[in-house]
Amino acid sequence: MNAVKKAIRDVYGDTLAQLGRENPDIVALDADVGSSSKSIVFGKEFPKRYFNVGVAEANMVAMAAGLATAGKIPFANTFAAFMVLRAADPVRSLIAYTGLNVKLAGTYAGLSDSYDGASHHAIADIAFMRALPNMTVVSVSDPVEAELATRAVAEFKGPVYLRLSRAEVPVVLDKATYKFEIGKGVTLREGNDLTIVATGYMLVKALEAAEILADKGIRARVVNIHTIKPIDRELLIASARETGAIVTAEEHNVYGGLGSAVAEVLSQGCPVPMEVVGVNDTFTESGDYEKLLAKYGLSAANIVAHAEKVLKRKD
Amino acid sequence: MSLSKARKDYLEGLCQRLRQDLIKLLYSIQTGHPGGSLSSTEIMTTLYFEKLRVDPKNPKDPNRDRFILGKGHAAPMLYQILSERGFFPQDDLATLRQLDSHLQGHPCAKKTCGVELSTGPLGLGLPAGLGMAMAARLDNKDFRTYVLMGDGELQEGIVWEAAMSAAKFGADNLLVIVDNNGVQLDGTVAEIMPMGDIAAKWQAFGWNVISIDGHCVEAVSDAIDLAATVKGKPTVIVAKTVKGKGVSFMEGNSAWHGKPISKDEYVNAMKELGVNV
Ligand SMILES: Cc1ncc(C[n+]2csc(CCOP(=O)(O)OP(=O)(O)O)c2C)c(N)n1
């Protein structure tokens, strides 16, 4: 595995600024966390197209909606937790309802703002955003994908929730060959015993888990679902049919996120034994990021354990 | 009643030691928010050691005064004060922000003895505090509710919804203290979202306003006493403070809102606070 690590938020900030250079309609907003979200990189270069509204997330998102009605392409930035919790109403009533072309960049998602604690972790954001008609939900796994996804989201017409991380994560995707297309999952490793379906940083853990399983003689397929909505039904159903068992992995509550989305597809399209790895419907806590992930089951070891469990359920 | 010379000296000495301990603690864990902890030191110390009717031996006494840290990121200073006051052992402080600690990055009422309300997401402290104040009224209890807020926090719309409500309900058992340090996360308040005349804003919302120097323990003490005499409306103390107070390179600098302290910075900060390390 490539050892190079980069912070997702840094890649996002640089990409947003680059997009700003390419397209004068792109504007950015932040709610007093620009130095954390890295929207400040855009703000420094394009001060006139950058609106820091202070600690006022609902105001920011409603303002973004207004900008979009006049043809701007607003990127609204705050912590994922506050994007869904504080700005929920304008996200739904203005942006999703009308299908406005606003990009909601929720940074520090999952447990990635680890030391700040449960109050700042976001483990219900996918559930909320996914439940809104018209909303597209994209979740970023590694630095390569951070750049490609941010670009694709800017070009996409319509409301998008872009789920970003604070963490420094290893580069696992090959920039030269990786194709990012909204709505299309990507098979990153072949295998026929089961499929691990992952999103966000859990993709890195899933690839680690597949290595561990390979040492045990179990061949796991690994699928990256970067677009949680609309989800790639065809790929999921094919994977279920060909491997006969599924484990999902996400940095989110086990309710309402990737696991739920995959179960919704497979229960109708190709029911097979399935296990869900995620935060087990509990509030998290402060601590070192990797230690936290391990404690809450968001680890390669726990994916392996669930893979072994699901294989026992497979005929 | 004004502070005696002895009490004033005691509180000032305590504030100085709490600042030293804070820098030591945040240096050791390499995470946490120094700026907003240092600006609120005198306010929280005066409250907990002079004013609040709280009893660590009976922390859930229904008649206790309530303190809410609206600006939850100043948790390190709150925790130091709570442990100094006897709510939990001082040794626990070293576990701040670490796995399995009861001391969360932001206050958690479910985990930490003495924490009245879970905070961190800014702006929720005041409306919850108003609810506590109304409960006191319904139960004919004379406890008072205190809410400490940041000046950046005041930008959340819900703060002003609560401010209107508190005035409507004549919540004279509710006291807000604004840690008016002029700095928020991304920069100064003037740069990020100019707040204009904060005292005038509260006044226009129907509040009694007292403006003080938030680093003067006597002023804090006197203002709290004065607020208690005002009937029929809520009071806000607008306390002029300095973010990062006591460490010159942190003072007034938003970079020190929440940033790890390096070895050199630690040595220099401690020297300024009167300790050679
Ligand atoms: C709802 C919400 N939005 C954003 C944040 C992130 N944040 C934490 S502190 C802070 C700035 C607060 O400034 P201020 O209230 O002035 O605090 P102080 O200067 O006293 O530290 C921000 C934006 C948050 N905690 N909650």
Ligand SMILES: [Mg+2]
């Ligand atoms: Mg401030």
